[in-house]
Amino acid sequence: MLPALDGGGVERGTLEIAEALVRAGHRAIVISEGGRLVEELEALGAEHVTLPVGRKSLLTLRYIPTVRRLLRDEDVDILHLRSRLPAWIGYLAWRGMKPASRPRLVTTVHGAYTPGRYSAVMTKGERVIAVSDSIVRYIREHYPDVDPERIVRFYRGIDPADYYPAFRPDAAWRERFFAEHPTLADRWLITLPGRITQLKGHRDLLEIVAGLKARGVPVHALLAGGVHPRRQAYWQDIQARITELGLAEDITWLGPRRDLREILAISDVVLSLTRKPESFGRTVTEALALGRPVLGYDHGGVGEQLERVYPEGRVPPGDIEAAVDRLAQWWHDGVPSVTEGVPFTLDRMQDETLALYQSLAAERS
Structure with missing residues (x-):
């Protein structure tokens, strides 16, 4: 779940995980208000459910039963929350389900949000993904009640097939x-x-x-x-x-x-x-x-x-x-050359995330 699919790092990461899920034979369902990346998402074989879960209005709370019904009817294994307002909708929908039948909950802390109760929802996951060591430190400093065992650090990544030193525009x-x-x-x-x-x-x-x-x-x-x-x-x-x-x-x-x-x-x-x-x-x-x-x-x-x-x-x-x-x-x-290889790869990020999903899903079953 995320606000929209118009562009940006969170949105691109969502498509990358959806692609990895579909490639591995799983279903990937994305809930957002939509946007220009929906067509690309669906071309990957993923599904999109259009709900304005990122609109900053009390009326957005009305989508909690809709999300809960979708989680139940589709027998969702993993609910992954990636942005604060959609996370509140998803979290409240998830919390209202019976623990034995609800999906496992994953959140990703993409940034050093202003600390407080509103941002705390991003630490509610049964596993909390931090996208860098600095974010791990942010979570531990501002949310000390979060069990360190629940926090995992997965760097974002790029595809070396698309980004490599010899690339030149035609x-x-x-x-x-x-x-x-x-x-x-x-x-x-x-x-x-x-x-x-x-x-x-x-x-x-x-x-x-x-x-x-x-x-x-x-x-x-x-x-x-x-x-x-x-x-x-x-x-x-x-x-x-x-x-x-x-x-x-x-x-x-x-x-x-x-x-x-x-x-x-x-x-x-x-x-x-x-x-x-x-x-x-x-x-x-x-x-x-x-x-x-x-x-x-x-x-x-x-x-x-x-x-x-x-x-x-x-x-x-x-x-x-x-x-x-x-x-x-x-x-x-003269500018110093970039001599070190980049360790932040797409394959690594996808593999780490799917391995986390698999381990949590196995516990659910």
Whole structure:
């Protein structure tokens, strides 16, 4: 269960586990409000039930009996909750069933949510998946009553068949992309992937670009991510700041992309600038697997990833000057190569998750 299937790391992870379940001969049923990824989900052989379980309204509680009925009628073995409001609906539906006949309950803590009773539902699983060591520490610090034996750490992962150092966009893609964006030719490209939200560090990016320009670096920044209707005011503030700093010719917003892999692959450096520690940076792993250098704030899951694969890319969180210094040095002296292989693979994540499901289902039977 999750709010919707419009895009993002949680949504992509849901599709990846659904794919693994179907491939192993199981049924995979996803409950969400729907979205552009439903077609892809169903093409994998999974099923989708459309319920607006992520709408922040008291009326959403009316779906508890519907979910409980679905769990009972479909004889569901595992209920996996991935987001707080849908988790409350799923948890209350599950708790109202007889213990002997209800599914086993799994939750995934995808981020360091604001601690409290509302977020505590993500620790209610009979097994609680943490997506990084930093999230394990977050759970233990803020929810000390959670038995450590219930917590398991599964990193998210990428498919090495899609993300590998020798990958290069084909000539047709390159020709089309640079024809659409002719100002990018002969520029040093830095890319900040992610939806346009206050958490992703777009304001920091603007200051970094201004700092690099002041040092003579022929930089051009790419913003790859969509803008939710509720974030329009923030996006307008970002655009105003771009104008104020005189960066209109140095930053390109690409919008939501289905060709993010290709964009990462042509980037000289990929950035991760979240002011709040992220639990795990999927695009960080994707970029590193493509052999692209990453500069990121050294906290949360991103700090873990960089420490293991590309420690040269770590800078103190929020330290604009350090980021500008490092990038300017890389432009002048050459960017250090990504030499370590990426250990965060899709197969591993799928295998670990299905093994957990199997062990819990076996206990249920």
